Amino acid sequence: MPVIKDVVCSLCGCLCDDITVTVEDNKIMGVKNACILGHSKTVGVQTHDRIKTPMIRKDGELVEVTYEEAIDAAARILANSRRTLSYGWCSTSCEAISKAIQLAEETGSVIDSTANVCHGPSALATQEKGNPGATLGEIKNRSDLIIFWGCNPIHAHPRHMTRYSSFSRGFFTPNGRKDRKMVVIDVRKTDTAKRADKYIEIEQGSDLLLVTALRSAINGHEAAIPKNVAGVSKAEILGLAELMKNSRFVSILFGMGITQSRSKYKNGDAVSSLISDLTQHTKAIMMGMRGHYNVSGFGEVATWETGYPMAIDFSKGYPYYNPGETGANDVLVREEVDAAIVGAADPGAHFPQKAVRHLARIPLIQIDPYPNPTTELADVVIPAAVVGIEVEGTAYRMDAIPIRMKKLIATEFKTDEEILKDLIVKVRELKRGEVTCQSY
Amino acid sequence: MKIKANLISGRTTKQGANLEAKTYKSYFEACSYCELNSVDLDKLGAYEGNSLKVTSEFGEVVVFAKANDGNPKGLAFIPMGPWANTVLNPDTHGCGMPGLKGVPAEIEITDEKPLDMKSLMKKYLEN
Ligand code: SF4
Numbered sequence: 325m326p327v328i329k330d331v332v333c334s335l336c337g338c339l340c341d342d343i344t345v346t347v348e349d350n351k352i353m354g355v356k357n358a359c360i361l362g363h364s365k366t367v368g369v370q371t372h373d374r375i376k377t378p379m380i381r382k383d384g385e386l387v388e389v390t391y392e393e394a395i396d397a398a399a400r401i402l403a404n405s406r407r408t409l410s411y412g413w414c415s416t417s418c419e420a421i422s423k424a425i426q427l428a429e430e431t432g433s434v435i436d437s438t439a440n441v442c443h444g445p446s447a448l449a450t451q452e453k454g455n456p457g458a459t460l461g462e463i464k465n466r467s468d469l470i471i472f473w474g475c476n477p478i479h480a481h482p483r484h485m486t487r488y489s490s491f492s493r494g495f496f497t498p499n500g501r502k503d504r505k506m507v508v509i510d511v512r513k514t515d516t517a518k519r520a521d522k523y524i525e526i527e528q529g530s531d532l533l534l535v536t537a538l539r540s541a542i543n544g545h546e547a548a549i550p551k552n553v554a555g556v557s558k559a560e561i562l563g564l565a566e567l568m569k570n571s572r573f574v575s576i577l578f579g580m581g582i583t584q585s586r587s588k589y590k591n592g593d594a595v596s597s598l599i600s601d602l603t604q605h606t607k608a609i610m611m612g613m614r615g616h617y618n619v620s621g622f623g624e625v626a627t628w629e630t631g632y633p634m635a636i637d638f639s640k641g642y643p644y645y646n647p648g649e650t651g652a653n654d655v656l657v658r659e660e661v662d663a664a665i666v667g668a669a670d671p672g673a674h675f676p677q678k679a680v681r682h683l684a685r686i687p688l689i690q691i692d693p694y695p696n697p698t699t700e701l702a703d704v705v706i707p708a709a710v711v712g713i714e715v716e717g718t719a720y721r722m723d724a725i726p727i728r729m730k731k732l733i734a735t736e737f738k739t740d741e742e743i744l745k746d747l748i749v750k751v752r753e754l755k756r757g758e759v760t761c762q763s764y
Numbered sequence: 765m766k767i768k769a770n771l772i773s774g775r776t777t778k779q780g781a782n783l784e785a786k787t788y789k790s791y792f793e794a795c796s797y798c799e800l801n802s803v804d805l806d807k808l809g810a811y812e813g814n815s816l817k818v819t820s821e822f823g824e825v826v827v828f829a830k831a832n833d834g835n836p837k838g839l840a841f842i843p844m845g846p847w848a849n850t851v852l853n854p855d856t857h858g859c860g861m862p863g864l865k866g867v868p869a870e871i872e873i874t875d876e877k878p879l880d881m882k883s884l885m886k887k888y889l890e891n
Contacts, residue, residue, distance in 0.1 A: 335780075335783075360777055360781050361780040361781050361783070363781075364780075364781040364782070364783075364785070365783070372785045372788075373788070384889075440860055440861065441861065444859070444860045444861050448859060448860075476774065476775065478777075479776050479777045479780065480774075480780065482777065511772065511839060512832075512835045512839055512841065513833075513834035517834070518834075525836065528839060528866050529865075580774060580775075580865065581774075581865070583861060584861060584862075584865040588859050588861050589859050589861075615775075634860075635860055647856075647859055647860030648858030648860055649858075652860075653861075654856050657855075657862075670786070672846065672885060673786060673845050673846045674849065675849060676822065676849050676852045676853065677822060677823050677850045677852075678822070678854035680849065681888055684885075694785070697846050697881055697884075697885050700882055700889070701889060
């Protein structure tokens with residue numbers, strides 16, 4: 325049976341590139357090395373429900389149509405809209421992302437990525453204070469203190485700890501877990517916290533206070549710290565500060581506990597300042613634990629092409645960016661957009677109810693391989709091939725390292741990139757009366 | 765009997781493994797529950813598998829009860845997904861990110877059953 329080695333898992337931001345997949349008669353017969361999430365995604369191309377054909381909602385029901393009819397209907401929605409939201413594009417390739425940005429520019433839309441409900445605040449924080457980061461390889465080879473703050477990799481990034489952090493063996497950490505200290509700061513004792521040398525339980529929403537207290541301790545202002553900060557005792561804070569100062573390479577790896585809680589991007593901003601304080605004593609870095617496998621890629625491509633990593637508004641004819649104003653949730657909650665196109669993401673499942681309610685009211689186009697809550701609200705549905713399994717392409721790992729994803733099996737489905745190219749041609753035709761020679 | 769709780773949402777492996785299978789019962793089972801400390805469940809007189817109604821300023825949702833003593837008392841956790849998002853805070857306070865963690869909620873036992881994914885989404889189409 326043909327065995328494909330070094331396959332890249334296209335599920336989470338770890339982009340594990342050591343998966344082995346067995347293929348026979350264009351079917352995936354076996355998957356090795358992937359975690360439960362990656363395994364489910366890889367075999368899921370065959371076992372999960374797929375969107376089989378394009379569909380358009382008629383009298384409340386989605387009915388099957390031809391691909392051309394669906395593209396035509398979607399392009400009409402886009403051409404007739406005064407303000408469209410284009411959202412998602414993080415479980416697809418950089419090549420497709422580039423086309424989604426081009427379509428957004430062509431239609432004067434707002435385009436935002438899934439970072440809007442994930443690490444968007446981290447992007448804001450690094451713009452304010454900088455991003456003292458590293459590659460996952462450096463963390464693996466050098467880091468002797470791993471701090472997981474407001475994240476639960478055992479559930480969200482199941483192989484992170486064995487491949488890159490706590491348990492991995494590196495050049496300067498040959499004994500793996502024995503050569504590293506692991507600290508977890510969280511609001512509840514998660515499965516990750518249970519494996520830590522030290523678990524610090526913090527009051528929900530108080531991260532900024534704890535970061536500030538740690539900064540005071542590291543900068544020698546112990547007297548300024550009260551007995552208890554954010555539910556953590558002064559002794560524990562001083563102990564953690566000492567541990568940080570006395571380590572060779574401190575990695576603060578943070579998640580939604582930081583970005584979705586009170587103070588949002590100010591938490592990440594403060595962590596960046598903490599890193600700067602720590603570098604007076606030792607080497608320290610921070611990294612957001614990115615969720616979708618190519619959400620980093622959206623940030624990269626959008627920044628090259630527009631100057632901004634997310635929440636880009638093309639309505640003025642040039643890229644404009646102000647996340648609280650041009651973010652996907654904001655434009656929906658303010659009921660500002662009159663149409664939406666969603667690709668490789670599921671706002672129906674992951675946006676708060678007020679935003680979803682507006683999505684339900686406006687014409688909604690979905691491009692995805694799988695039916696999900698967004699499909700239930702969509703007016704035009706276009707099935708797509710699964711990138712990283714049925715199509716090759718580039719994605720950026722959580723440390724912004726680009727990795728080429730492989731194609732494992734052939735498919736009849738169009739790729740996101742092809743669908744977007746077809747939409748661009750059709751929209752141009754409708755808007756300018758142009759029959760475009762394939763000039764893209 | 766109602767208890768007041770601080771509600772957060774987040775990932776779980778089961779939610780992640782069903783990311784591309786959201787029409788399946790396994791996704792419903794992975795996301796339509798609320799985890800509380802067993803002391804809080806006792807206060808409500810609820811057992812695992814009972815239905816709980818979670819109400820916030822932003823909406824209400826019925827989910828199954830689950831015990832997790834890793835949660836401190838007063839902290840409720842619903843896996844990220846359409847059930848959690850019914851009651852979370854849409855306000856982004858000017859930075860793009862809604863309030864998906866740290867929402868004050870009231871929780872009580874109920875005879876209603878959690879809605880499956882399609883029925884839940886249908887409610888959005890009706891309003
Ligand atoms: S950790 Fe992430 S990238 Fe690695 S196998 Fe699991 S889901 Fe895939």
